[in-house]
Structures are given as structure tokens and as C-alpha cells.
Amino acid sequence: MNQFHTVGKRIPKLDAMDKATGRSQYIQDLKVPGMLYGKILYSKYPHAKIVHIDTSKAKKLPGVRGVLTGYDIPEIKFGVYKDNRPLKAGKVRSYRDEVAAVAAVDPETAEEAISLIEVTYEALPGIFDPVAAMREDAPLVHEAHKTNILKMPWKLHYGDVEEAKKKAAYIVEENFSTTWVTHCCLGASGALAWFDYADNLTIYSNTQIPSLAQKDFIDALDAMGMKNRRVRVIKPLIGGGFGSKLDTYAYEYIAILLAHHTRKPVKIVFDRQEEFIATSTRQPTLTRIAQGCDKEGKLLFRDISMILDNGAYTSWGATTPSVMMMPITTLYKVPNVRYEAKCVYTNNTYAQAMRGYGNPQATFAIESSMDMLAEAAGIDRVAFREINANESGYVSPQNFKITSCGLKECINAVVRELDMDRPKEKGEGVGMASLIHVGGGARVYKSDGCGTIIKVDDFGKVNVFTGASDMGQGADTVIAQIVAEELGLAVDDIHVIHTDTDVCPWDVGAHASRTTFVAGNSALGAAKKIKAQVLEVASKILDTPEDKLVLRDRSVCSMEDDTRTMEFGKLLRKAHFSRSGRMLMAEHFYDPANENLGRDFRGNLSMTYTFGVHGVRVKVDEETGKVKILDYVAAHDVGKAINPMLLEGQVYGGVMMGIGYALTEQILSEKGQCMNPNFRDYKILTAKDVVPMKAPVLESSDPDGPFGAKGIGEPGCVPTAPAIANAIYDAVGVRIKNLPMTPERVLAAIREKRGIDLCGIQAGKDTGDACVVEE
Amino acid sequence: MERIVSFVLNGSEMQLRIQDHWTLLHLLREELGLLGTKEGCGSGECGACTVLVDGMAVNSCLYLAAEIEGKTVLTIEGLALPDGTLHPIQEAFVEQGGIQCGFCSPGMILSAKALLDENPAAGEEEIKEAIAGNICRCTGYVQIIESIQSVSSRAQEKVKVVAWQADEED
Known part of the structure; x- marks a missing residue:
């Protein structure tokens, strides 16, 4: 040793x-001589034609140094699908669409100038439901695209799922859904841009991708007619990332455009409401999953179809199926797998990367379904997972090569640390869920x-x-x-x-x-x-x-x-x-020796994979539907903990983010409008919500990792929701299929199981009172 | 409207001409350049802007600058000794992993100080209560609570609070 x-x-x-x-300086703290403050005007409609924009009053306001609209700027396209522009012209497609921007000598003047810009809109019918948006007569979000369904290739079929279905002794099938949640970085987004005499750009930006952002900004300068300029991206301290800063955004381009227009440094920093409304969310999903096993409990197939609400523009959210494929094909040994995902344009906000990158959504469906299948087969949930657990040397149908693998050890650690078999009080239940995640890069x-x-x-x-x-x-x-x-x-x-x-x-x-x-x-x-x-x-x-x-x-x-x-x-x-x-x-x-996914999505995406198992004991109040977490165990095979204290911090932080995802957090969207853009109404967990938590670390010493280490940044929030859902089922016998699992949802499910309707009336016991339920 | 306020800031007496509508956060950050106090939401919901006024933790984004007349203000810049010796709570946050991105840290540390000044042996539930108004997205609070507990559990050893304002009270 x-x-x-x-x-x-x-x-x-x-x-x-x-x-x-x-002493630490974030984008909020940066000032440079001559700096102007930029501010953005957002759309008042989720879908509308821009008939006219009058900026004359704003331009006349003392202290205003520049006003730009989508009609004043060159054709800069950005985003994964290049379907987004920094400032919109022609029409707006969501409430977060940027319509105009100003640069002024102080934030107050910029704010006032924004309020003086008059935009005339002609409202268009909006589409907010991705299923409805797939219909042929649905309003088009991008007319040039001809359909709201993105032409993305998320479709794989390994083995023969139909044949496996015939052989399966037990099959379960269910629908699950997840909604919008957001990163809630304490330090909001921002950028500070300026040009030198020769039009070389320096930009301070909150970014997780300095090198790729540099490329995006070089492309933007090209579009602005400035070829072959230098772009320097400087990353100040970042007040939290979690995937939110994995793309380049309108506000960064607007800062660049305003800086070029005014020949001054321009800083744009979001306020909290903007951070909720104008940054991207976790990708929402509608999932149909079927799984089957043989009499001994060996998984025979997994069959999943998904619809993803893409929102109005395309960022990394639309590519989360590429990572969802990982748990779908490789979490447990499944010989036959089919998966299809459709991304659909709507007039909602658009999604981005967020810790786990689709994995939490997919794992919610898979691990909920695992418990359902174990029950159908009459096999203990833990034993069922052990029967199907991955091992070192396993090669999955997607050609993921499992090297170090501590999945079984993690299962054992959770059973032991959670004391899973101990007697339960009424309303108490335990649940577990496993995870696989890339731990050695991802090509x-x-x-x-x-x-x-x-x-x-x-x-x-x-x-x-x-x-x-x-x-x-x-x-x-x-x-x-x-x-x-x-x-x-x-x-x-x-x-x-x-x-x-x-x-x-x-x-x-x-x-x-x-x-x-x-x-x-x-x-x-x-x-x-x-x-x-x-x-x-x-x-x-x-x-x-x-x-x-x-x-x-x-x-x-x-x-x-x-x-x-x-x-x-x-x-x-x-x-x-x-x-x-x-x-x-x-x-x-x-550059790790991992592989790009091929046309059939096969390829060893990562040099190694991180495994983990979460277990949770809950108590469900059957009168209110409130779920209380009594104990939480998050066991991970990390290869080697280079710094156990920081590693535990990643796990604790991930788990608490996962518990919020499971139980409390959601962007309430009303016809495309965020109705809770503040910490009062968006229920992020506080210190009072901290649960008793253990984070056993298993070190399988990865052969390719530095000193044996594997990645652990995201796993903490991946299997949290299904572990809790499984514990709720164990406690009160109801399966919650939609996130978040709010008391209202849990109570409704308990009542439905008891045959009580939403007005509290038990079926067959007609009291004669009218039951009016408002949706 | 303008007015002149006199107050003690991080141990130094101050007299300043201020605008009536300024918040304490604006005064600290924009006028005095004390950037350690962070703005996370601007509406009293996240606690990133927490400072101590007469020993009480307040959201400086909601606190009018005019209200500090005659009071004592402590910001994160004034917590360590002038020679750089960290306050035990700062030291605990550093040593126990209570800090990740750091944006909530100044406010979180000052909320913890307000608690421990009043209740040096505060238990876990009291700690959670005291920092419930300080949102952290990175740590899941676990190591923050452990950091504060590591100080409060040593209360009987009379770990001296080393910052200047505690000496005044002796």
C-alpha cells in the first residue's frame, strides 16, 4: 500500500x-475604468410578432450610452442547434426572449432606460405542452424548422426487445414525469466585456467552459465582421455552476455587442428574478418505461420512450438523452434495450445541463421501475439489484466497458448503514436506488x-x-x-x-x-x-x-x-x-482513451464509471402527505478519494440538491411564464431541512484514474428521487410517478388508493354533497 | 434627501454623507468598497448580504443605511484580527469544508457569529435555526453545520472570540 x-x-x-x-471577487465585484452597466429587456409575451420597437425615449435619457435591438445587430447564432440569437427580431418565442438592451453609466439609469423602450407586439397562439406541440396543426415555434419536433437522432435498439418481451416471466410498465428545476447558484450570472483598439475582445464571464466559450465568441466576432481577432476569456470566481454555465448565453453576446457599440467596457449581471427567468433549467421529461425479467429475476429487457420539452431554443438540455442512454443501457446488466427520445419545441423556457445531465431523470424512471418489477416477481428489492448488478469486466450493450466497479459493495454498505431490515413503525418505509455515471471523462x-x-x-x-x-x-x-x-x-x-x-x-x-x-x-x-x-x-x-x-x-x-x-x-x-x-x-x-458514441450510439464513452447506491428511510404522514426523511445513506465507489473532505462535500451537496429535486423544487410555469422567480416561492432546501446523512466511500482504486480516483461531482443527486419514491411506496403503498413528490401529490395518491376522491369523499359512500374540484 | 450618519464600522468610527434611499448593502459595497458582503437576491430571502448590526444578524439589502446612526456594524472584512488571525468560526469553515463556491460564506459566517455570541454552546438544532435564512446551494449545509458545531462544542473550553468587538465586551 x-x-x-x-x-x-x-x-x-x-x-x-x-x-x-x-476577499474573493466574483463577477458582481468587478469594475474596470469607464465601465457601463448593461440591462436587458425581455419579452412580454410567450409567442408574438414584434411589430415595432421604439427606443427613442431610452436613447434620449441622460446617462444612456447605447441601445440595441435585434434589428441593429448582425446575424449571430448560438446554442447547440444554432437556433438562438442574442436579441430577437421578427418574433419572440418565450417570455425570456431578449428584445432590446441598453448600456448606461449606472444600473439605475440602465433600468430606467429599459422601461422607456416601447415594443408593439402582435400575440401569436402559444404552445406549452410538448405532446400537443407534436401534432401537425400545432403552432410552429420555428417556422423554418417546419415541425416542432427536433431532428435529433436519439434512438437505439440493442438485442431484440420484442423477442425478450415474449420470454419475460414478469413485465412492468409505467409512466413517469419530471419538471423544470433550476440551479439556484447563489452568485448570479454575469459577464464583463471590452475591446482594445484593434477590436480584440476580453471578456470576464461566469463560465464552466472557457475554451469552448472562446470559440463561440470568436465566431460571434466573425459574424460582426471582425475576422481573426483575439478573444481572451477570463473566469472570475464562480458562485456556483452545477451545469448552468456550460453553454454561452444571450447576455454574454449582448455584453459583447454593447461593448463594441459603445467602445466601453460593459458589464451585465443578473438580478435574482432574471436568474430564475432567463437562465436555463434542468430538462423536463415524460417517460414511458417497460422492464421485464425471467423467473430468477434476471433482467431481460428495458424499453423506454421519452418526450422532452425543449422549450423555445436549443441548448444542452436537448442532448441529455446522450447521457440518459448510460443508465438506460448500462445500469444493471440488461441484454436487450430500446430507447427513443423526442425533443419538442414549445414556448416554454429552454433547458440546459444540470448536475447529472439527464441521468437523474432517467434513473428516476429506471429505479422506480426496478422496485415495481422486483415486487411483481416476488423477489426482495435488494436481492433483485444484486442479481442484476454490474461487475468489473462487464461490457454493456452500448459497449461501455466496466473496469473498477463497487456497485455490490455499495448495495451492501447501504443495507448495513441504513439498517434496512430493522422493524418499521406505521408510515415508515425504506427505499434504495443505484446509479452509474461517467467517472473518467466523457467523449x-x-x-x-x-x-x-x-x-x-x-x-x-x-x-x-x-x-x-x-x-x-x-x-x-x-x-x-x-x-x-x-x-x-x-x-x-x-x-x-x-x-x-x-x-x-x-x-x-x-x-x-x-x-x-x-x-x-x-x-x-x-x-x-x-x-x-x-x-x-x-x-x-x-x-x-x-x-x-x-x-x-x-x-x-x-x-x-x-x-x-x-x-x-x-x-x-x-x-x-x-x-x-x-x-x-x-x-x-x-486526452483519455474513451470513445465518441457512434451512429448507433455504441462506444465506450468514459474511461471508467462511477457507481453508487443511495438508501433512505422516510416517514409519511398519511393525513397530510408530508414526507419526512429520517435517515439517508449515500454510498459511492469513487476509486480513490484524493480529498475525502471535499469529496464528502460533493456528496452532501448533491444529495441535498437531489432531495430538493425529489420533494420540493419546481419552476411553476403558467403558459410559459415562471410564476415563482424568487427564493420565497421556489422551495430550495435550507439548513433546517438537512437530514441525518452518512456518505460511506468505497475505494475500488481505478486503474486509469490519477492515484486511482474517479469522478464524483454529479452522482450525489442522481438516484435521490427514486430512492425516496421507493421508500414512500414501502411506507404507504403508493407509487409517486411525478416530481416533485409534494405533500399534495402524496396525499392525493394515498386517498386515491383508499378510494377517496379529491373532496374527501369515499367511493360508494355518497353523502349527496356536490364535489366541485377546481383544476 | 441626504443626511449624515455616524456609526462604528469594523471597529472604526465613521461619519458619512448618505442618501436616504440607500440600503446598508449599497453603502457597504458601492460607496465603501467592502465587497465581502454579497448580494444574492436583493430581497432578504438568501442571507448572502448578512452583516451584524449591534451584534444582530441583518439582511443588509433590506436595511436602510440611514438606520445605522449610532450603531455598530460588523462585516466579514472586520471579523478576523488585523494581524490576519481568523475568527474561530472562519477557521472552522476553512478547516471543515464549510466553504465551496464561497458566495454564501460571508453571510453564513456572520449569522453563525451572531448565534455563538449569544449562545456559545449552541446545539445542532439551534445552529440550523440560526442559519435557516442563509441559503447555500453547494454544501448541502452538512459541513457548514459541522463547522459551527466544532466551535460551539468547545464553548466550555472558553475558546476566546478573538475579534476586536468581543474584547470590548470583556
Whole structure:
């Protein structure tokens, strides 16, 4: 067993001191000389023609430096489907559509100017239900697209599902739905853009994808007629990401357009209401799932169809089926799988990536259905999962190659830690659900790589320039631990720079729980090269063979002769300040050997997969429908915990986000309008909602991970909802199929089971009172 | 309308000309450049802008600057000692993983301070109650509660609150 000196230690986040003392600067805190404040005017209708926009009054307001509408700007298209424009012209397709924008000397003037812009609309019939939007006579959201159904290829069929259905001894089939929830980052979205004399762009932006954003902004400059300009993306500290910053957005382009128009730096920062209304949500889903098994409980098939409400424009939400495929084809061993998803334009808000990227939605259906099938087959739920659990060496129908796999160990940990078999009181129930997630990158683009440059100074300090993006999860700290481990240094000796496309190498972005694995391996590769250089110069200076030298305690030491030791900084200075001196620098680009999905969606998407099992004990109040969580256990196979404290933070945070998803959170959308754009009405959990939680960590030591580590950023919120749904069923015998599982929904299901209608009247006991139920 | 207010900010006496409609948050951030106090919602729902006024945790986004006349204000910038020694609550947040993105941290730490100044041995439920108005999306609160508990559980050891304003009360 290796003895590590920094890896595996509970080391505080490198930036925690600054954050604890109020020194940290977010986009909200940034100001540059001459800076103007940008503000956006949004649509008043979910679907309407823009007949006329009068900006004359706004332009005349003292302090206003620029006003732009969709008619003043070049054709910049953005988003996954390139169906979105920074400012809309012709028509609006949702309430969050950007119609005009102003730049002014202060926020108050900008706000007032916005209120002076007069827009004449001609309302069009809206479409808010994705099923209705698929009908041929439905109003078209994008006329040029000719249909509301996106031409996206989400369809796979491995094995023969129809044949398997004939052979199955037990089959269950059910519908599930999930709705809009949003990231609720405490630090709202924002960007600050300016141009230099030669029209090179610098933009500070809250982004999880500096390198891809740079490309998007270069394309925007191209569209603005500025070819071959430099774009520098600087990422300030981010007040939470969770997938919300995985695309480029209208507000970023508007900041760029206003900065170019006014020749001044322009900053746009969202207020809380804007953050709710104008940022993208988790992808809502309608799911039909059928599963079948043989008499022994072996899964024979899984058959899933989905309809996704795409909203008015297309961001990453529409591509979540690519990740949903992972649990659908590979969570448990299922030989025959069929899946189809249709994304449908509506006049609702559009969805984005959000922690889990479709996995929570798919796993809600799969793991709810697993309990239903176990019951139908008369097999214990835990045993049923063990029968079908993945193992090391398993290759799924989608060609996902399972290397390290602690799924069975996680099941055991949950049974043990939750004490699942202990007697239950009335209204009490236990439930479990498993997860699989990419843990070794995810080859979504042609490259899944990350670069690292390491520069060592004369004093034994190390600068690590990484492509990775920290947004609070602790990527910088984990990278510092990895480099410090390799070089025998302390974490304090390492300065990780992860903020600036001008100095940091390329990275595909902070998504897919990939940073520890991919950026970690990249940093490790660069550190190994530095180590080789250190050994080379130390060998000469200490007159000792390289293989007899070791780096530890900020020194290079001979294993055999204690007198041949030199402090790291001194060694570096000796190497530097001499004839033919040298400075130690190295770069390493790591691109995992994972595969893009092929036309049939087969391909080993990730180098390794993270597994986990969540178990929960609930108490359901049968009179109110309220679900109380008594105990929660979230067991994960993480390969190796580089920093157990930060890892637990990811799990706890993920679970609490998952519990909110399961029980309380939803964007209430009324004909496309968000009715609860504030923390009072959008029920994010508070400290009072914290549940007793254990997070056992299983270390299967992944062969390809840095020091054996796998990704863990997203898994915490993946199986939470089905674990709770299964516990509710265990407690009161009702299956809740729609999220969130509010007291109203649970109570309605309990009453329905008892044969009591919504007015509290039991079937067959007609009291003669009229029952009027308002929808 | 303008007025002049006198108050104590992070141990220093201040006299400032302010606008009547300014919030304390505006005064701190925009006029005094104390950017450690964050604005998360602007309507008193998230607690990111929490500061202490006469020892009480308040949402500075709802608190009129004119109201601080004669009062004592503590922001996150004034919590550690001038020599950089962290307040035990700050230290606990750093050491126990109470901080991720950090946007809620200044307000969260000050809410915890208000609690522990009044109830140094606060238990888990009291801690949850005290920070219920401070929203955090990253941590799930678990390590935040553990951070505060690690200080309150040492109350009987009389861990001295090291910041300046506690010395005044001795």
C-alpha cells in the first residue's frame, strides 16, 4: 500500500481563506475604468410578432450610452442547434426572449432606460405542452424548422426487445414525469466585456467552459465582421455552476455587442428574478418505461420512450438523452434495450445541463421501475439489484466497458448503514436506488482533453496552469494535491491558475464529473515530467544515480546517503544560475482513451464509471402527505478519494440538491411564464431541512484514474428521487410517478388508493354533497 | 434627501454623507468598497448580504443605511484580527469544508457569529435555526453545520472570540 503525504488527506480548499474573509471577487465585484452597466429587456409575451420597437425615449435619457435591438445587430447564432440569437427580431418565442438592451453609466439609469423602450407586439397562439406541440396543426415555434419536433437522432435498439418481451416471466410498465428545476447558484450570472483598439475582445464571464466559450465568441466576432481577432476569456470566481454555465448565453453576446457599440467596457449581471427567468433549467421529461425479467429475476429487457420539452431554443438540455442512454443501457446488466427520445419545441423556457445531465431523470424512471418489477416477481428489492448488478469486466450493450466497479459493495454498505431490515413503525418505509455515471471523462467532443503547464520558480514554488475550471468544487485543490504528491512538496507550495484562456491550456470544460480524472491525469503527467527534470539535475548536483533519489519534504534526498540531500529551492537555483543553466518547465496534454458514441450510439464513452447506491428511510404522514426523511445513506465507489473532505462535500451537496429535486423544487410555469422567480416561492432546501446523512466511500482504486480516483461531482443527486419514491411506496403503498413528490401529490395518491376522491369523499359512500374540484 | 450618519464600522468610527434611499448593502459595497458582503437576491430571502448590526444578524439589502446612526456594524472584512488571525468560526469553515463556491460564506459566517455570541454552546438544532435564512446551494449545509458545531462544542473550553468587538465586551 502506497503511503501518500497529500493525496487522501482532508486538505482545506486553497481559496477557502480568501472566501472566509471576504476577499474573493466574483463577477458582481468587478469594475474596470469607464465601465457601463448593461440591462436587458425581455419579452412580454410567450409567442408574438414584434411589430415595432421604439427606443427613442431610452436613447434620449441622460446617462444612456447605447441601445440595441435585434434589428441593429448582425446575424449571430448560438446554442447547440444554432437556433438562438442574442436579441430577437421578427418574433419572440418565450417570455425570456431578449428584445432590446441598453448600456448606461449606472444600473439605475440602465433600468430606467429599459422601461422607456416601447415594443408593439402582435400575440401569436402559444404552445406549452410538448405532446400537443407534436401534432401537425400545432403552432410552429420555428417556422423554418417546419415541425416542432427536433431532428435529433436519439434512438437505439440493442438485442431484440420484442423477442425478450415474449420470454419475460414478469413485465412492468409505467409512466413517469419530471419538471423544470433550476440551479439556484447563489452568485448570479454575469459577464464583463471590452475591446482594445484593434477590436480584440476580453471578456470576464461566469463560465464552466472557457475554451469552448472562446470559440463561440470568436465566431460571434466573425459574424460582426471582425475576422481573426483575439478573444481572451477570463473566469472570475464562480458562485456556483452545477451545469448552468456550460453553454454561452444571450447576455454574454449582448455584453459583447454593447461593448463594441459603445467602445466601453460593459458589464451585465443578473438580478435574482432574471436568474430564475432567463437562465436555463434542468430538462423536463415524460417517460414511458417497460422492464421485464425471467423467473430468477434476471433482467431481460428495458424499453423506454421519452418526450422532452425543449422549450423555445436549443441548448444542452436537448442532448441529455446522450447521457440518459448510460443508465438506460448500462445500469444493471440488461441484454436487450430500446430507447427513443423526442425533443419538442414549445414556448416554454429552454433547458440546459444540470448536475447529472439527464441521468437523474432517467434513473428516476429506471429505479422506480426496478422496485415495481422486483415486487411483481416476488423477489426482495435488494436481492433483485444484486442479481442484476454490474461487475468489473462487464461490457454493456452500448459497449461501455466496466473496469473498477463497487456497485455490490455499495448495495451492501447501504443495507448495513441504513439498517434496512430493522422493524418499521406505521408510515415508515425504506427505499434504495443505484446509479452509474461517467467517472473518467466523457467523449462528447472530438477531444475530451485537458492541458497543464507547470513552471517551477527559483524558490521551490510551483505554478500549475490548468485548463480545468474550478467553480467551488475544489478542482484547484485536488490538482495541487496531485502535483504536490508527485513532487514531494506541500500543497501550499503549489499555485494553481485556472482562470484565463491567455495563459491556461485548452480544456473541454467542467462537466461530466471529469475534472479530477482528466485534469488530474493531465496535472499528474506534467508533474511527472517536472519530476524527471528534477531528478536529472539533482543526479548531477548530488552525484547520485537518479534511481537512488527521492523527492520528499521539499527536498531531493538520496535513499542511501543522508548527506546527499538538497532543499528543493536550492537545487532549482543551482540548476538555474549556472553556465548553461535551465529553468524547469513542462506541459502535458491528457486526452483519455474513451470513445465518441457512434451512429448507433455504441462506444465506450468514459474511461471508467462511477457507481453508487443511495438508501433512505422516510416517514409519511398519511393525513397530510408530508414526507419526512429520517435517515439517508449515500454510498459511492469513487476509486480513490484524493480529498475525502471535499469529496464528502460533493456528496452532501448533491444529495441535498437531489432531495430538493425529489420533494420540493419546481419552476411553476403558467403558459410559459415562471410564476415563482424568487427564493420565497421556489422551495430550495435550507439548513433546517438537512437530514441525518452518512456518505460511506468505497475505494475500488481505478486503474486509469490519477492515484486511482474517479469522478464524483454529479452522482450525489442522481438516484435521490427514486430512492425516496421507493421508500414512500414501502411506507404507504403508493407509487409517486411525478416530481416533485409534494405533500399534495402524496396525499392525493394515498386517498386515491383508499378510494377517496379529491373532496374527501369515499367511493360508494355518497353523502349527496356536490364535489366541485377546481383544476 | 441626504443626511449624515455616524456609526462604528469594523471597529472604526465613521461619519458619512448618505442618501436616504440607500440600503446598508449599497453603502457597504458601492460607496465603501467592502465587497465581502454579497448580494444574492436583493430581497432578504438568501442571507448572502448578512452583516451584524449591534451584534444582530441583518439582511443588509433590506436595511436602510440611514438606520445605522449610532450603531455598530460588523462585516466579514472586520471579523478576523488585523494581524490576519481568523475568527474561530472562519477557521472552522476553512478547516471543515464549510466553504465551496464561497458566495454564501460571508453571510453564513456572520449569522453563525451572531448565534455563538449569544449562545456559545449552541446545539445542532439551534445552529440550523440560526442559519435557516442563509441559503447555500453547494454544501448541502452538512459541513457548514459541522463547522459551527466544532466551535460551539468547545464553548466550555472558553475558546476566546478573538475579534476586536468581543474584547470590548470583556
